[in-house]
Amino acid sequence: MKVLTHRLADIDPILYLLNDDGSPTTTVIIHGASFRDAFCFRPDPDEYRCWISRAQLKGRIYLLSWRSGFWSYNPVRWVPNFFAVEDNAHRLGRSLKNVLSKLRSRPLRRFTLIGHSLGAHVITSGLLNNEWRDIGLYKVILLGAAIGEKDYEEHTGRQFWRRCLSQVRHRIVNCYSRYDVYLWRRKFLRRDQLECVGRARASHLSPRIHNISFTGRLPDWADHDYFVCFDRVMNRVYPNRIRSTAYQVEAICDCPWCDNTVMVNANQDDYCPYCNITFEYRTRDDLPYWAYEPQEIDCPWCEMETIVVQEPGVERCSRCRRQFEFDRRGSEVRYSEI
């Protein structure tokens, strides 16, 4: 039997549905290449899931996860590798409409594409190489786009923007930072004279291009990470927006009791799957809180087992299997037989 391999097998795009609150809008978010620990692998979709959840966007929210192909920190290898990575972004872009065709089983209303860094490159390649008018692409949001206006050989800067605008019904939002170090490196590596889209205002003037400056306002040293502060970025892209209260915010944090890294529902009580203690992780200050501090006590029956108690209630000793009820006032703990 002949085996057919997918032509994007090495990029392996996967669409994750992050939330659906029933509102008639669809947003697909495309991440860039990971500079963290996932050079040759897929960046952790759970991290993006948590950052994106903080913005509580309305409608159906998807993450398009892909493998950029980064595999080396070595600066000698970095240069040829970077061109291969850009090529992968370009290949994914050309097939983007095809990849998103899975979503069309339900009507796409107010369909928005958001791309960060090379993920924005994926979108512009998609806009230049496919017809999007039949899909009804409503809005495109570029965050620190790792692409130059004149990188597509057959287009001047003006033609590039006009072609992108012709595929979008509403507007293109260009979020940029003049201090963006990674995009400066791209320019340096390619010996380009021109800035990346993600480092400057669009050169083409149009009421349908909205430039938003994040210069010096992003939390990382390279002024490039729009995901860590995704909520704040969305507040500027959509002023006066209404948050989706049905969107559960999630967070990855260290359990304050056992120190294991866990993913929890934030801003409400949740429990650690390793040690079972209950705590609330608040995204307002990124700290864990608990209503009852956990306390280690010896089993009042056999005195041979240590039990972690938290809120008042009934506990059972796993060694002698007997139950007891306990109550606490401050640090004072009382037990009673049941």
Ligand SMILES: [Zn+2]
């Ligand atoms: Zn724990």
Ligand SMILES: [Zn+2]
């Ligand atoms: Zn016991």
